[in-house]
Amino acid sequence: MADKQTEISTLGEFGLINLLTKELPRHNDSTLKSVGDDAAVLYFPDTKILVTTDLLLEGIHFDLTYVPLKHLGYKAVAVNLSDIYAMNGTPRQITVSLGISKRFTVEHIEELYAGMRLACENYGVDIVGGDTTSSRQGLVISITAIGDAPENQIVYRDGAKDTDLICVSGDLGAAYMGLQLLEREKVASAGQKDFIPDFSGKEYLVERQLKPEPRRDIINILRDKGIKPTSMMDISDGLSSELLHICKDSNTGCRIYEDRIPIDYQTAVMAQEINMNLVTAALNGGEDYELLFTVPLTDHDKISKIEGIHVIGYITKPQLGCKMITRDGESEIDLKAQGWNPLQ
Amino acid sequence: MADKQTEISTLGEFGLINLLTKELPRHNDSTLKSVGDDAAVLYFPDTKILVTTDLLLEGIHFDLTYVPLKHLGYKAVAVNLSDIYAMNGTPRQITVSLGISKRFTVEHIEELYAGMRLACENYGVDIVGGDTTSSRQGLVISITAIGDAPENQIVYRDGAKDTDLICVSGDLGAAYMGLQLLEREKVASAGQKDFIPDFSGKEYLVERQLKPEPRRDIINILRDKGIKPTSMMDISDGLSSELLHICKDSNTGCRIYEDRIPIDYQTAVMAQEINMNLVTAALNGGEDYELLFTVPLTDHDKISKIEGIHVIGYITKPQLGCKMITRDGESEIDLKAQGWNPLQ
Numbered sequence: 001m002a003d004k005q006t007e008i009s010t011l012g013e014f015g016l017i018n019l020l021t022k023e024l025p026r027h028n029d030s031t032l033k034s035v036g037d038d039a040a041v042l043y044f045p046d047t048k049i050l051v052t053t054d055l056l057l058e059g060i061h062f063d064l065t066y067v068p069l070k071h072l073g074y075k076a077v078a079v080n081l082s083d084i085y086a087m088n089g090t091p092r093q094i095t096v097s098l099g100i101s102k103r104f105t106v107e108h109i110e111e112l113y114a115g116m117r118l119a120c121e122n123y124g125v126d127i128v129g130g131d132t133t134s135s136r137q138g139l140v141i142s143i144t145a146i147g148d149a150p151e152n153q154i155v156y157r158d159g160a161k162d163t164d165l166i167c168v169s170g171d172l173g174a175a176y177m178g179l180q181l182l183e184r185e186k187v188a189s190a191g192q193k194d195f196i197p198d199f200s201g202k203e204y205l206v207e208r209q210l211k212p213e214p215r216r217d218i219i220n221i222l223r224d225k226g227i228k229p230t231s232m233m234d235i236s237d238g239l240s241s242e243l244l245h246i247c248k249d250s251n252t253g254c255r256i257y258e259d260r261i262p263i264d265y266q267t268a269v270m271a272q273e274i275n276m277n278l279v280t281a282a283l284n285g286g287e288d289y290e291l292l293f294t295v296p297l298t299d300h301d302k303i304s305k306i307e308g309i310h311v312i313g314y315i316t317k318p319q320l321g322c323k324m325i326t327r328d329g330e331s332e333i334d335l336k337a338q339g340w341n342p343l344q
Numbered sequence: 345m346a347d348k349q350t351e352i353s354t355l356g357e358f359g360l361i362n363l364l365t366k367e368l369p370r371h372n373d374s375t376l377k378s379v380g381d382d383a384a385v386l387y388f389p390d391t392k393i394l395v396t397t398d399l400l401l402e403g404i405h406f407d408l409t410y411v412p413l414k415h416l417g418y419k420a421v422a423v424n425l426s427d428i429y430a431m432n433g434t435p436r437q438i439t440v441s442l443g444i445s446k447r448f449t450v451e452h453i454e455e456l457y458a459g460m461r462l463a464c465e466n467y468g469v470d471i472v473g474g475d476t477t478s479s480r481q482g483l484v485i486s487i488t489a490i491g492d493a494p495e496n497q498i499v500y501r502d503g504a505k506d507t508d509l510i511c512v513s514g515d516l517g518a519a520y521m522g523l524q525l526l527e528r529e530k531v532a533s534a535g536q537k538d539f540i541p542d543f544s545g546k547e548y549l550v551e552r553q554l555k556p557e558p559r560r561d562i563i564n565i566l567r568d569k570g571i572k573p574t575s576m577m578d579i580s581d582g583l584s585s586e587l588l589h590i591c592k593d594s595n596t597g598c599r600i601y602e603d604r605i606p607i608d609y610q611t612a613v614m615a616q617e618i619n620m621n622l623v624t625a626a627l628n629g630g631e632d633y634e635l636l637f638t639v640p641l642t643d644h645d646k647i648s649k650i651e652g653i654h655v656i657g658y659i660t661k662p663q664l665g666c667k668m669i670t671r672d673g674e675s676e677i678d679l680k681a682q683g684w685n686p687l688q
Contacts, residue, residue, distance in 0.1 A: 033500070036593070041393070041498060044393065053475055083382040133399055233381075233382050
């Protein structure tokens with residue numbers, strides 16, 4: 001937190017917007033007119049346009065007692081870009097709407113916005129508009145991301161075919177374990193002055209929770225190798241839930257192998273510490289923002305050689321259902337969308 | 345309110361989304377893929393794309409003690425479409441994000457969504473995506489609208505020229521007075537059972553506050569008559585504030601005539617009842633969602649004949665400032681953006 005704290009009322013809405021949107025860079029030719037009119041003006045004559053949106057609410061999606069505002073801004077953008085990459089597209093623009101309650105100062109919002117600008121810089125995205133208002137209900141962040149892709153490049157959820165290989169990038173469950181760790185340290189810190197949280201040996205988990213990166217790198221590698229997934233989505237609600245989406249939309253079944261689900265050792269250590277089933281965490285813990293996709297069996301040799309991509313199973317005919325084959329290879333467990341129900 | 349009330353937790357997030365987005369109509373060829381994947385897919389090969397977004401928060405932008413949910417849904421869409429029309433474009437798609445607290449039932453959200461669907465039906469707009477989440481403190485509505493326009497048709501805020509005529513559609517201040525009326529009746533109703541609010545003779549004010557209509561009709565008339573405004577925006581924060589935006593962005597001054605500002609008689613009656621300066625209400629009361637635009641002086645005869653459009657003044661060189669000529673014609677008052685500061 002900066003030392004100087006300025007009340008937002010001293011600037012007013014327009015003053016704050018002017019401050020935040022000063023000298024916004026422009027990375028894309030498709031951005032014709034940015035912030036400053038009733039609407040932004042974009043132009044995509046040759047490609048299809050991708051649009052996705054996410055709403056993040058304080059107390060539901062983030063807890064500012066342990067989430068730094070700059071990280072929050074970065075993550076709010078990153079999770080939207082992840083949806084564009086999951087269509088095999090390129091993110092180009094975002095709009096940012098903020099609801100700000102009285103306890104936030106100009107400097108707080110500058111921190112938040114700095115994180116957003118950094119994510120936009122890293123991924124070549126333009127901030128082209130938004131809305132800023134006061135809030136009675138803590139911080140509200142609503143981001144809409146716009147991207148594009150040539151028509152023949154777009155990958156939907158409904159294209160998986162029998163015998164396709166099921167692949168995931170990175171590893172799973174770490175962001176969820178990061179959340180458990182942060183919550184644990186929050187509880188431990190209650191009432192203590194100058195409390196220093198203990199993240200030693202678990203830095204990766206904290207990073208996965210606080211600063212997820214959308215997998216542009218994976219999208220680029222697949223393109224370089226000439227592999228076009230038959231279906232794809234990003235893993236935000238847990239592998240199990242997302243795989244069920246793909247199978248339902250594609251009218252298929254699937255088999256995944258428990259022992260092929262990629263899990264980082266820090267995730268495993270944390271699961272043991274809090275006495276939680278590791279595979280449950282990997283299957284149902286949210287916010288991984290990895291890519292889940294299917295490729296034709298004929299791409300097996302190509303896909304197996306790519307670092308950071310794991311083949312975890314295969315697509316079946318629909319009547320075979322969606323199941324996980326246990327580590328001992330002896331039984332099959334139905335996959336269920338056990339991820340938290342955010343509306344409960 | 346419907347009799348039967350179903351807790352949202354019985355459906356869960358996906359169940360609710362499925363219910364709300366069931367059989368969404370498709371009005372536009374530019375909508376290639378709607379709700380149901382990581383992103384919607386749109387296509388505008390020949391036109392420029394317009395993007396605008398608004399965030400509406402309970403307790404700030406609406407009070408559910410007197411705003412019916414269906415009206416709220418309608419208005420939330422309408423105010424976004426108004427921004428697209430204000431660019432001289434055609435709205436095509438929206439995304440809808442909702443934050444829902446526990447006191448809302450499935451039936452409540454269906455009411456809200458019914459209003460959104462009605463507005464979309466009336467204006468030929470497709471709902472193509474969104475996000476639904478729980479909220480700890482009331483209802484959150486974030487809508488992004490996407491429209492399009494041929495490049496040579498788009499009207500910005502910065503094109504006003506010396507001697508251009510300043511025009512507004514409809515009348516001003518009624519929505520603000522409607523808000524005062526609704527607030528007055530809310531206070532009167534406090535603690536009373538079966539209170540019946542008294543809106544007699546002021547139905548227009550209530551309608552203007554609760555169910556604004558974006559001025560597609562005006563956009564169509566101007567196009568039919570071959571009039572292209574040199575600058576345009578919609579009046580959401582009050583005439584005074586918006587006119588200052590146009591003059592600043594266009595580097596001009598302006599003169600408007602107090603006695604030419606269009607005001608409905610119900611607005612005048614209400615202003616007298618609550619002892620408020622009528623012109624202040626018309627200049628600074630928000631949420632009119634009328635169009636403010638400038639046309640070349642040579643369009644004077646054409647524009648004067650159009651019902652529902654009022655020429656209220658003219659654009660000047662910048663050094664003359666932005667002023668209103670009083671009713672007696674004897675003095676000039678500086679225009680100020682006195683609209684409420686929503687961040688205070």
